[in-house]
Amino acid sequence: MDDSPDRTLDALGPRLKELRRRRDITLSGLAQETGISTSTLSRLEAGLRRPTLEQLLPLARAYGVTLDELVDAPPTGNPRINLRPIPCADGSTILPLTRRPGGIQAYKFVLPAGRDDAEPDMRTHQGYDWVYVLNGRLRLVLGEHDLILEPGEAAEFDTRTPHWFAATSSGPVEYLSLIGKHGERAHVRAAPKSRSSS
Numbered sequence: 541m542d543d544s545p546d547r548t549l550d551a552l553g554p555r556l557k558e559l560r561r562r563r564d565i566t567l568s569g570l571a572q573e574t575g576i577s578t579s580t581l582s583r584l585e586a587g588l589r590r591p592t593l594e595q596l597l598p599l600a601r602a603y604g605v606t607l608d609e610l611v612d613a614p615p616t617g618n619p620r621i622n623l624r625p626i627p628c629a630d631g632s633t634i635l636p637l638t639r640r641p642g643g644i645q646a647y648k649f650v651l652p653a654g655r656d657d658a659e660p661d662m663r664t665h666q667g668y669d670w671v672y673v674l675n676g677r678l679r680l681v682l683g684e685h686d687l688i689l690e691p692g693e694a695a696e697f698d699t700r701t702p703h704w705f706a707a708t709s710s711g712p713v714e715y716l717s718l719i720g721k722h723g724e725r726a727h728v729r730a731a732p733k734s735r736s737s738s
Contacts, residue, residue, distance in 0.1 A: 552611055553587030559603045559610070560585070564666040574598035601626055604636050604647060637716075644720035651713050654679065654706040662702035668720050670696040671705075676713030679706045689715075 560570055567585075571578045576595055583589040591599075600610045606624045626634040630652075637646040660681040671678070671694060678689040681704045682697055688708065689695060697703065699719075707713040 552591065553585050555610075555612055556581075556599065557585040559605070563603060570602060573602050601628070604634055604645075606636070609636075644718050647717045647719065648674075649705070649713075649715050649717055651676075651678075651705065651707040653711045654708060656709045658706055660704035660706075662704050664702050665699050667699040668696070669699050669703075670694065670718040672716045674714040674716060677708045677710055678713045678715050679708055680704075 560567070565573075567578045567581050570576075570581055574581075574595075575598060580589065580595070584591055584595065596607055596610060600607050603610065604626060624635075626636070628634065632652065633650040635648040635650075637648060638644075656679075662681065671680070671689070673689045673691050673693055675691055680687045680689055680695055682695070683701050683703075687695070705715075
């Protein structure tokens with residue numbers, strides 16, 4: 541009898557812990573994001589509890605991976621990459637573009653049209669982010685800066701700086717994002733102009 545499903549589920553606990561560690565989020569923070577209690581998350585990571593589909597779905601959403609990637613399902617032999625969009629409650633869509641663990645991760649984001657007077661909900665976390673606008677106009681609030689990025693423009697910043705993204709009222713926006721741990725940066729740099737000392 542094939543015991544690979546059992547082996548996959550047995551290895552899930554350490555995998556969940558590693559995904560959370562890579563995202564640099566606490567159990568309580570993950571509990572708030574997924575609606576799963578802290579104690580249940582802890583038991584799942586310790587391998588003391590087998591997850592249900594109702595628990596795996598919000599965890600996959602939180603980590604920006606497919607269910608197959610979350611449980612590290614064995615390959616099926618099909619060489620095509622199945623890029624599955626992840627719909628979010630705010631109407632945005634995330635498309636993970638990388639599948640390898642660790643290192644810089646690539647995503648495509650599609651945000652619905654926003655309001656120009658929207659109040660930013662600033663966030664911070666460990667890491668470094670590089671964004672490149674494909675279509676539409678991206679509003680990036682970064683610290684005290686409120687910027688509009690047009691197609692072909694890029695920005696790079698330390699994610700410990702409070703930041704927030706949104707589309708403008710002109711329509712949806714599509715952009716690429718390369719996200720790495722602190723110290724892992726994309727090679728393209730978009731730095732502010734240095735001020736004259738005179």
